[in-house]
Amino acid sequence: AQSVTQLDSHVSVSEGTPVLLRCNYSSSYSPSLFWYVQHPNKGLQLLLKYTSAATLVKGINGFEAEFKKSETSFHLTKPSAHMSDAAEYFCVVSEPSSASKIIFGSGTRLSIRP
């Protein structure tokens, strides 16, 4: 069975400082992993995805994530936070089957201090 754990429900950083949002997963197979961002009262926007190619994945808006199989982690990072990054972030796992559902993490709310 697959599962995903976001280790922090809330992260607060100062503008211009690095961002780290942590995600650990559990999967019986080689999973696909995604990070989505959701701004208030909006739908989900895909930031990046890992699908067994390069372990370091670069996404939109300067975000990137590294797939570490030995640590079963897929942490999201950004070198320098911007005020517009304030949002809810979801780590998602999917197993490689057309019938598979995807599993959402509980979400991490990112706040940016001026």
Add this chain to the structure above:
Amino acid sequence: GAVVSQHPSWVICKSGTSVKIECRSLDFQATTMFWYRQFPKQSLMLMATSNEGSKATYEQGVEKDKFLINHASLTLSTLTVTSAHPEDSSFYICSARDLAGADFDEQYFGPGTRLTVT
């Protein structure tokens, strides 16, 4: 890229009435669509998997008679909340998979529908 739309984006209805939410894949065919529900400050909860031409598969604890799902075409799935009550107020999000696309395991999300039952 693949685009999924939802209509309406928000709706207010009176208790006891029914509300229909549409989910459309605009530039691809989606044999499978998913319906999620999101409470304030919480994650998305999968309600059901909608399969074109067949009955939807509901998650445990979701009332199939209350949340009617119809997937009559390859580009449209509808969710009808029947006899709505204030506790049904929520943000409903649909997603779709493009099984003919290169990334068949990626889901494309609609913008969501805010339902408020008074």
